[in-house]
Amino acid sequence: MSESAWLIKSASPAGGPATDLLLRDGQIADMGALGAADGARVIDAAGLIALPGLVDLHTHLREPGREDAETVETGTAAAALGGFTAVHAMANTEPAADTAGVVEQIWRLGVRAGYCDVRPVGAVTAGLAGSQLAELGAMADSRARVRVYSDDGRCVSDAVLMRRALEYVKAFDGVIAQHAQEPRLTDGAQMNEGEVSGRLGLTGWPAVAEEAIIARDCLLAAHVDSALHICHVSTAGSVEIIRWAKSKGWRVTAEVTPHHLLLTDELAETYDPVYKVNPPLRTKADVAALRAALADGTIDCVATDHAPHSVEDKETEWQVAAFGMTGLETALRVVQAAMVDTGLLDWAGVADRMSVRPAAIGRLTGQGAPLHGRPLQPGSPANLVLYDPAARSVVSPAAHASRSRNTPFARMELPGSVQATFLRGEPVVLGGKLVASDGQAASDSQLAARERQSQRGQPAGPEPVR
Amino acid sequence: MNRHLISAADLSRDDALLILDTADELAQVADRPIRKLPTLRGRTVVNLFYEDSTRTRISFEAAAKRLSADVINFSAKGSSVAKGESLKDTALTLEAMGADAVVIRHSASGAPHRLAGWVRGSVVNAGDGQHEHPTQALLDAFTMRRRLGRLDGLRVTIVGDVLHSRVARSNVLLLRTLGAEVTLVAPPTLLPVAVGSWPCDSGYDLDAALPKTDVVMMLRVQAERMNAAYFPTVREYSRRYGLDDRRLALLPEHAIVMHPGPMNRGVEIAADVADSPRSTIVEQVANGVSIRMAVLYLLLGGAEAAR
Numbered sequence: 001m002s003e004s005a006w007l008i009k010s011a012s013p014a015g016g017p018a019t020d021l022l023l024r025d026g027q028i029a030d031m032g033a034l035g036a037a038d039g040a041r042v043i044d045a046a047g048l049i050a051l052p053g054l055v056d057l058h059t060h061l062r063e064p065g066r067e068d069a070e071t072v073e074t075g076t077a078a079a080a081l082g083g084f085t086a087v088h089a090m091a092n093t094e095p096a097a098d099t100a101g102v103v104e105q106i107w108r109l110g111v112r113a114g115y116c117d118v119r120p121v122g123a124v125t126a127g128l129a130g131s132q133l134a135e136l137g138a139m140a141d142s143r144a145r146v147r148v149y150s151d152d153g154r155c156v157s158d159a160v161l162m163r164r165a166l167e168y169v170k171a172f173d174g175v176i177a178q179h180a181q182e183p184r185l186t187d188g189a190q191m192n193e194g195e196v197s198g199r200l201g202l203t204g205w206p207a208v209a210e211e212a213i214i215a216r217d218c219l220l221a222a223h224v225d226s227a228l229h230i231c232h233v234s235t236a237g238s239v240e241i242i243r244w245a246k247s248k249g250w251r252v253t254a255e256v257t258p259h260h261l262l263l264t265d266e267l268a269e270t271y272d273p274v275y276k277v278n279p280p281l282r283t284k285a286d287v288a289a290l291r292a293a294l295a296d297g298t299i300d301c302v303a304t305d306h307a308p309h310s311v312e313d314k315e316t317e318w319q320v321a322a323f324g325m326t327g328l329e330t331a332l333r334v335v336q337a338a339m340v341d342t343g344l345l346d347w348a349g350v351a352d353r354m355s356v357r358p359a360a361i362g363r364l365t366g367q368g369a370p371l372h373g374r375p376l377q378p379g380s381p382a383n384l385v386l387y388d389p390a391a392r393s394v395v396s397p398a399a400h401a402s403r404s405r406n407t408p409f410a411r412m413e414l415p416g417s418v419q420a421t422f423l424r425g426e427p428v429v430l431g432g433k434l435v436a437s438d439g440q441a442a443s444d445s446q447l448a449a450r451e452r453q454s455q456r457g458q459p460a461g462p463e464p465v466r
Numbered sequence: 467m468n469r470h471l472i473s474a475a476d477l478s479r480d481d482a483l484l485i486l487d488t489a490d491e492l493a494q495v496a497d498r499p500i501r502k503l504p505t506l507r508g509r510t511v512v513n514l515f516y517e518d519s520t521r522t523r524i525s526f527e528a529a530a531k532r533l534s535a536d537v538i539n540f541s542a543k544g545s546s547v548a549k550g551e552s553l554k555d556t557a558l559t560l561e562a563m564g565a566d567a568v569v570i571r572h573s574a575s576g577a578p579h580r581l582a583g584w585v586r587g588s589v590v591n592a593g594d595g596q597h598e599h600p601t602q603a604l605l606d607a608f609t610m611r612r613r614l615g616r617l618d619g620l621r622v623t624i625v626g627d628v629l630h631s632r633v634a635r636s637n638v639l640l641l642r643t644l645g646a647e648v649t650l651v652a653p654p655t656l657l658p659v660a661v662g663s664w665p666c667d668s669g670y671d672l673d674a675a676l677p678k679t680d681v682v683m684m685l686r687v688q689a690e691r692m693n694a695a696y697f698p699t700v701r702e703y704s705r706r707y708g709l710d711d712r713r714l715a716l717l718p719e720h721a722i723v724m725h726p727g728p729m730n731r732g733v734e735i736a737a738d739v740a741d742s743p744r745s746t747i748v749e750q751v752a753n754g755v756s757i758r759m760a761v762l763y764l765l766l767g768g769a770e771a772a773r
Contacts, residue, residue, distance in 0.1 A: 190575075198658030201575040201597030201635060206659075271576030315554055317574035319595065 005029075006427070007037050011045035011386055013376040014052075015347025021050065023382040026424040026453075031378055043430075045386050048419055051351045053085025053116075053383030054332065055358040055372050057148065057177070057255055058231060058303035060324070061087070061118070063109060064102070065094025070308040070403045072109035072118060075328070077401040078306070080115040080428040082328040083385035083418045086372045087116055087306075088362055091123040092153040098123035098134035100142035107144035111451050115428050116421075117370045119362055122146040124156050124165050124176060131158075133165060140172040143451070147363035150177035152231055153278070155213055157183050162217060166226035173363060175227040175253075178217050180238070181279065185209035190319060192265040192280040200268060202318065205280045207235040214238050218245035218252050229361055230254040232305050234279040236289035243298045253361050255303035256290050258327055258334035259408055263287075267408070273314050273321030274408050277307070294353060295344040301358040304331045308404030326407045329400050333416040334409065336389060341415060347389075351375075370424075370454055382425035391417035401434060424453060467764055470589040472578045474600040474640040482643055486608050488760035489753070495532060496756065506535035509766055512565040513539045514556070514581075515592075516572040521727060521751070522592050526569045526601075529758035535766075538563070553577060557584035566766055570594070588765040596630045602726055603636035605757040607644055609746050610681050612753070613722050618645035623675050625707060626685030626734055627656045627696075628668075633726045634685060638666050651675050653707065655696045672707055676716040683724040684709050684734045700733055710736040714744070722746050 005024040012018050013031075020034040036042070056079065062070035070078075072089070079087045089106050091097035097106060103120035110118025122139035126132050128151045139146035149169060156162045156178060165176050186209045191197050193204025214230055218241060221228035233239065233254045245252045259277065264284055267275040275281060293299040307324025314321050327334075335354065339345040345353070359365060359373025374380035394413050397405040421429040428435055467484070468476045477485070495501050511530040515523050523539065530537045542556060551559075553572075560568055567588040570578045575595030582589040593599040611617050622641055628634045628650050641648050648666035650657060661668045669675060676682065687703060697703045709723065717723075723735075723745045731737045740747060 193659055195660040195663045198660045198664070199635070201595050201632060203596070204659065271579040312552065315552070317553055317572065317577045317580055319574035319576075 004426070005037060005040035006422070006425070007034060007040040007042045008045045008050065008386065009042060011048050011050040013050045014351040015049055018046070021376065023422060023425045026382055028376060028378050028380050028382050031376070043386070043420065047390060048386045048388050049347050050376055051083065051347065051385050051387060052355040052373055052376055052380070053385055053421065053423065054083045054354045055362060055364060056084050056087040056304050056306070056328065056331070057229070057301065057358045057362055058152070058305045059087040059089055059328065060092070060305070060307045061089045061106070062308060063093065063106070068403070069310045072106065073113040074401060074403045075306070075308070076110060076113045076115035076118060077434055078326070078328040080421045080423070081401050081418060081434060082330070083332050083387060083421055084328060085116050085383040085385070085421065085423050086119060086359070086362070086364060086370065087328070088119045088121050088148055090152045091121050091150060092128055096123045096128050097121065098126050098128070100135065100138040103139050103144040103146050104142050108451070111454050112447060114450065116423055117372070117454055119148070119364070120144045120146055121152070121177065122149045124149045124151045125161065128154050130154060130156060130161065133161070133168065136165070136168055136174065137172065140174060145369060147172070147174050148177055148229070149174055150179065150231065152177065152179045155179050155181040155183060157213070159216060159220070163220050163224060166221055166228060167224045170226050175229050175361065175363070177229040177231050178213065179231050180210045180213035180217070182209040182212050185212070190276070191268045192282045194265065194283060196265045196268055200271070202268065207237050207282070210235055210279055211237040211241055215241050218242070218250060221252055222248065222250040225251070227251045227253070232257050232260065232279055232303070233290065233299055234260050234282050234286065236286045239289050239293040239298055243293070246298065253300045254298070255301050255358070256294055256299045257305045258302060258331045258338070259325055260290055261287065261294070261302070261338040262334050263408055268318070271318045273316060273318050274325065274406050274410070276318060276321050276323055277325050278323035291338060291342070291344055294339065295349070300361065301353050302331065302335055303358065304328050308402050309406050310404065314406050324406065326400070326402050326404055329402065330395060330407060330409050330414065332387060332418060333414040336416045337414055340389070382422050384422050385418060386420040388417045388419050389415060391415065393417065469765070470578070470582050471600050471761055471765060472582060472589060472591045473598050474603050474636040474643070477600070477640065477643060479643050482604070482607070482640060485604055485757065485760045485764060486611060488764060489608055489756040492759045492763065493753070493756040496752070502532055502534060504534050505763060506530070506533040506766055509535045509566040510564055511535045511537050511567045511569065511762060512560050512563070513537065514542060514560065514568050514570045515540070516542050516570070516577070517593070519571050519593065522571060525751070525754040526592060526758050528755045530762055532755070533759055533763060535762065538565070553580060554584050557581050561585050561587075567762060590761060590765065593632055595632065597632050598636045599632040600636045600640070601754070601758055601761055602633050603640040604761070605750060605754045606637055606683065606724060606726070607640055608753050608757050609724065609750050610722070613746060614680060614720065617641070620646040620680050621649070621678055622646050622681040622683065623649045623651055623679040624683045624685065625651045625672060625709070627687055627691060628652050628661070628685070629656045629658055630688065630691065631685050637683065638664055642666065649675055651707070653697050653703070656691070672713065673716060676713055677718065679717055680721050681724060682709065682717060682721065686726070686728065687730055687734050704733050708734050708736065709739050711738060714739050714742065724750060726750070
């Protein structure tokens with residue numbers, strides 16, 4: 001653990017009045033008009049916005065199994081460059097993250113990489129096969145402390161299994177994150193069903209396939225009084241159902257991806273599979289409804305659904321190509337374009353939707369978990385991002401840290417630039433560039449210390465008495 | 467004209483009429499003792515077929531050969547999708563062989579579109595998935611014009627599985643460009659949900675449409691639709707949407723019956739209707755060669771060469 005301290009001058013916390021922040025011992029030690037501090041390195045952050053470190057509830061890191069597309073190290077490097085200090089690694093790896101052993105391995109790989117906290121998501125069903133529950137409790141009790149469970153990529157379509165999963169995780173304050181896709185209604189589906197799919201001759205993916213599952217699961221969550229999180233909401237109809245469920249006081253939360261906030265199904269006209277994603281890009285009306293729902297809080301948070309794929313899985317006929325797009329390195333910029341520059345959300349809102357709320361849904365609020373999503377104030381862990389909203393640049397996939405290049409925002413000009421990311425007081429990104437990780441070089445004792453840190457969210461000190 | 471022919475929407479009215487007029491001239495070649503023109507000598511046309519379609523492949527092959535082009539038949543069925551060589555690698559191979567035109571048939575909608583991004587030669591769509599089949603639409607329009615003397619204002623009724631039909635999509639676009647009025651008739655399950663945005667009318671009642679029809683085009687019912695709840699039984703489909711003697715009598719006297727083939731006799735079309743003098747089904751096949759000659763001739767710069 002380094003002893004370094006950092007003095008950030010004149011940053012604007014969540015868009016508020018400029019102030020200085022002193023980071024020491026992994027925490028925000030002081031804020032206000034601060035003089036030079038002992039041994040602290042100084043960052044001039046005039047014009048930059050400071051946000052609590054972003055939390056992604058939905059990331060595909062691909063390791064183990066598809067290290068050609070992404071590894072925990074490259075994926076978390078991409079996350080850090082995007083301003084994230086915690087990511088939830090989805091369970092659809094090979095093998096699937098459906099046992100304590102696999103989730104602990106993924107968690108440990110994250111610790112070793114050192115760029116951000118990796119919170120493994122556990123599979124709901126063994127092998128994501130949708131037939132029997134995975135050992136949800138064992139994953140909860142493991143060192144990875146799993147609280148979010150999802151078969152993402154596949155829907156838990158069996159109503160009984162979904163009910164049991166929702167009930168079972170109540171024992172350890174878990175949440176089921178549903179990939180809402182009725183399988184029969186989406187057999188062979190390629191893109192949003194509508195005017196464009198009809199014209200292009202690509203099999204349609206009706207909005208109702210998502211909405212029917214969301215409606216059912218809201219009712220199930222209400223019936224068993226458990227926590228349901230809905231992944232990547234993509235339709236205006238889904239928003240209406242979630243709004244209704246929330247009005248009943250049910251424990252339902254929801255996320256939207258950056259790409260669903262900005263892009264529409266007309267992009268499929270190119271037949272370029274970089275625009276092929278699950279759930280599919282929808283219409284302008286859906287985009288407008290999703291933006292409004294994120295603004296009014298009906299949709300709780302933004303989650304990237306960062307889904308890296310190798311070139312050969314995308315440089316094909318549309319029908320053959322894999323579903324998914326990368327998103328970690330562009331998320332905040334897309335949210336600025338879609339939500340802030342349009343006047344729908346201020347920066348405090350962005351901090352809420354990209355850090356505070358996803359941290360709460362992911363149970364990163366203490367009790368043994370690393371702390372994320374805390375407001376920038378003295379005493380909070382020094383997880384934060386410095387962001388320049390005035391910058392503009394063209395997205396260049398070749399410059400991304402992700403191993404994959406399947407970003408739909410390639411060649412698009414987007415606002416903003418992540419200038420620095422701090423994880424527990426240490427910079428992982430500075431000047432918009434990755435700070436070399438000592439992950440592979442770290443000694444065993446350093447790694448053990450980091451493992452403890454990543455579990456408790458506090459700088460490593462002496463081994464606590466257990 | 468564009469360098470490629472991927473969608474019927476690529477064609478302006480002038481382009482489409484130029485193809486039809488050129489096909490008219492080239493059709494005369496078929497009546498000569500030596501059915502061959504030297505126009506495309508030294509040019510290479512590749513037939514890249516990822517799907518079985520003997521009739522379309524033969525039609526393109528005959529067209530290219532009558533123009534003296536070198537023809538390479540590349541049957542890649544089953545070799546691309548999911549395993550084997552990727553479409554891109556095949557494209558690069560064809561590029562290295564110096565293909566001036568690639569005629570592609572593929573089960574994936576948009577495959578010709580992708581191919582066009584990877585080769586320098588002209589790409590001709592010979593049917594892609596459920597998207598389009600523009601030369602079929604051209605030969606259909608050609609056949610209508612030959613039989614009925616005009617296309618402007620012609621009332622064309624297309625019947626059957628519009629949802630999955632590349633023939634229907636290309637015909638709707640091309641016939642609209644050429645001034646015909648298209649009506650789609652099908653069970654609601656076999657019409658796209660957004661058919662209302664298409665440049666045509668649509669309905670569910672074939673009997674009501676037939677008296678107001680100059681051309682009725684029957685689409686093939688694919689075997690795989692029969693087990694996917696698009697309609698209850700083949701017999702019910704045939705009763706409600708099949709063209710039989712009784713329905714043939716509802717048509718105006720001058721009206722013609724078309725089918726892109728291959729037919730399911732007794733399902734969408736009764737045998738004696740298919741074989742009646744009002745049926746143009748055999749002519750469509752012959753006209754296909756003339757249209758494909760015209761397309762290759764115009765895309766490969768035959769027009770300039772001839773001037």
